[in-house]
Amino acid sequence: MPQVFNWPGRLRDMADFVGFDQADLDLVQSTADVVLENADWLTATVYDNFLENPETRKFFVNQKGEVDETRLDRRKHTLARWLRGSIGFQLDQDYPIRALATGIVHSHPPSHRAHLGSIPARFMIGTMSFIQTAMSNLLKDEMDDPVEAMRASIAWNKLLMLQLDVMLAGYMVETPTEPTEVPEHLRHLMAD
Secondary structure (H helix, E strand, O other), X not given: OOOOOOHHHHHHHHHHHHOOOHHHHHHHXXXXXXXXXXXXXXXXXXXXXXXXXXXXXXXXXXXXXOEOHHHHHHHHHHXXXXXXXXXXXXXXXXXXXXXXXXXXXXXXXXXXHHHHOOOOHXXXXXXXXXXXXXXXXXXXXXXXXXXXXXXXXXXXXXXXXXXXXXXXXXXXXXXXXXXXXXXXXXXXXXXX
């Protein structure tokens, strides 16, 4: 009989590992107004960063190489929805499945965009780091108490890492767009 993986249990174990507790969740939720009032800025910052990098820009342009504004707006909306969902974090059956689905969507390109390959896991990791930095700066700039801003930033960092762990579980394999040449100094490892 097949077993169903216990995603809430995994999330709970990782929360214990990183030290994310109710006090951290309370801190995250206390930043709701600041984060949501600045969601447009935060999403624009993230997607501007994507557009500046050729390896991530390709996911947001049309066949002419022009930014696909409709696709970009949809992705910004999705990121803002994810931020709202993060604020409403609950350790239930649904939350980790939504995070896992996010990883699967990013790691398995739809057939009409298969030529682009998957979004490499390193960009998921880098994006989380980018969001952590942007979030820390936002909280520092917008909150009156710098100690409370730092504590909230730490809580957000823990929560983002919990989500990243589950998202990366959706990366069974990455779908490359082209073969990678083995560097000369490693070719002896490939010999029979």
